Amino acid sequence: MSDATFPAGGRAVADAKAPPRRDIGLKRRYASERRFKAYGIAAIAVGMIFLATLLWTVVSQGYTAFWQTQIRLPITFSQSVIDPKNTGGKDLQALRLANYPKLVQDALVQRLGIDPKNRADVTAATQLVSQGVRTQLGGMVMEDLSVIGTTQDVWLYANSTVDSAVKGQFDLSIPEERRPIKDKQLEWIRTLEQAGDMEQRFNTGLFTFGASSRAETAGVGVAIIGSLYMMAIVLALALPIGVAASIYLEEFAPKNRFTDFIEVNINNLAAVPSIVYGLLGLAIFVNYMGLPRSASLVGGLVLTLMTLPTIIIATRAALKAVPPSIRAAALGLGASRMQMVFHHVLPLAMPGILTGTIIGLAHALGETAPLLLIGMVAFVANYPTTPMDPSTALPVQIYMWANEAERAFVERTSGAIIVLLLFLAVMNITAIILRRRFERRW
Structure with a gap:
């Protein structure tokens, strides 16, 4: 199209209305800077989301490990079980190998009112307590021999299954045959909780125990x-x-x-x-x-x-x-x-x-x-x-x-x-x- 189609001075008017090239370049650079900042903020936000997800997953699953369900029982440190030969505590090997689970079993039978002849109930009640009681009670005796022949209130570690049930990690509404814990055991747990003889206490064993095949007695x-x-x-x-x-x-x-x-x-x-x-x-x-x-x-x-x-x-x-x-x-x-x-x-x-x-x-x-x-x-x-x-x-x-x-x-x-x-x-x-x-x- 020739210049004759434009009125006189038309090109000058059009050039005056168009923005300078310098202003267009500045706007592009500013827009580029804003996009770069947005990308940086988005990258940081994505990283923070992943970090928060990781921390939330670990903390939500692990904070309960710092508390452990424990059961208080009146343990009678019978000399006939711990030191049957009446050596006065000189036979350390006998003290270590004494039948401490028998003391816990007797205490559970007495505390829960179980018929000692009902072997099924006795076995189910014994399963409430960790098998690590042998080490715990044996350590008490080795530290203080004067406990032999006395009755002491002892806080014992509950079995890991009981601990998980108390912490709500099992669905207790499913049928009994599909649960690792039975209805009678749940009834005993409620009885002990109402009496204040079962509670969650700070798990010092997590920091003091070594490796163990039982979760409740495993530590770092x-x-x-x-x-x-x-x-x-x-x-x-x-x-x-x-x-x-x-x-x-x-x-x-x-x-x-x-x-x-x-x-x-x-x-x-x-x-x-x-x-x-x-x-x-x-x-x-x-x-x-x-x-x-x-x-x-x-x-x-x-x-x-x-x-x-x-x-x-x-x-x-x-x-x-x-x-x-x-x-x-x-x-x-x-x-x-x-x-x-x-x-x-x-x-x-x-x-x-x-x-x-x-x-x-x-x-x-x-x-x-x-x-x-x-x-x-x-x-x-x-x-x-x-x-x-x-x-x-x-x-x-x-x-x-x-x-x-x-x-x-x-x-x-x-x-x-x-x-x-x-x-x-x-x-x-x-x-x-x-x-x-x-x-x-x-």
Whole structure:
């Protein structure tokens, strides 16, 4: 179309009404920024939703593990049952092997008004109490021999099935033959609850007991001690070795192909799957060096190898963050290279080193795969007294409980996850506090 079709001055009028190209470009950039912010907010929201779902699932299934149903019974510590030979408590083996379940059975028969000749009712009543009463009552006798011949009110752990029923984890409205707990047992439970002889109390055993095939007497006490042993070994070995290697590579090592090769391999080792470290520990520490399987020492050594690359990378980053002017000033005042590093550079890099170390320890605390390969999945009921004794760790204990078929172990698994998450949260919060406490701004 030719210009003759437009009236005179028409093009100038049209150009005056059109917005400048600069304004169109600004609007597009602002719109792009708004979209980017929206994408970021959406990504954060999705992440928070998944995190909240995870925490809600764990907490809702695991908070009940911190309470345990217990039954109060008047236990008569009959000498004819505990010490029939009247040795005065000198025969410790006899005291440990005494028929303590018989004492509980007699107390239940008397408390619930059951006919002792009705074996079905006696058996059903005995099933209300955990089979771990032998250990509990035996421990009371071993601690205080004066209880023999007396009657004491004792709070005993209820059976895991009873505990689950009291907590509402079973549908009690279904027919009796489809329930693990019978109508008569439910009647006895209501009787004990109304009398105040059955209640949910804080489950200290979750933190003090070791491994057990019975959910009500299973705890993470041994796993916590094993994890503490391993973390102490990792801290004692990985921190000095990692910091020394970092200082050498960053401050003293010549820049050549050999050091470049070492740096590349350190970065590669940080990305190696943890199960590979388990295979390495099995081959070297167990098969070659002959160290005992499932010992905290072996677990600590394996986790040390796994944590070293993380500490080295974090320490080198902290050393690089120290301004070059600090080095130049120290050398200009006559300090040697060693004095410059240890008197000036290292103290200023310490916040980053501590942060990297704690994060590395937190990573090691949550590892499971390498520990499974060195045998720390063993059933360990007794506390380890030294790092050479058989032990387990918190994540391994969680793994073992997750494979149990009994319903009560579901809440134990989630409860142990809560304990592990609390440990990890404390370690990460400590790293943040230390970094802010010692951080210096340039």
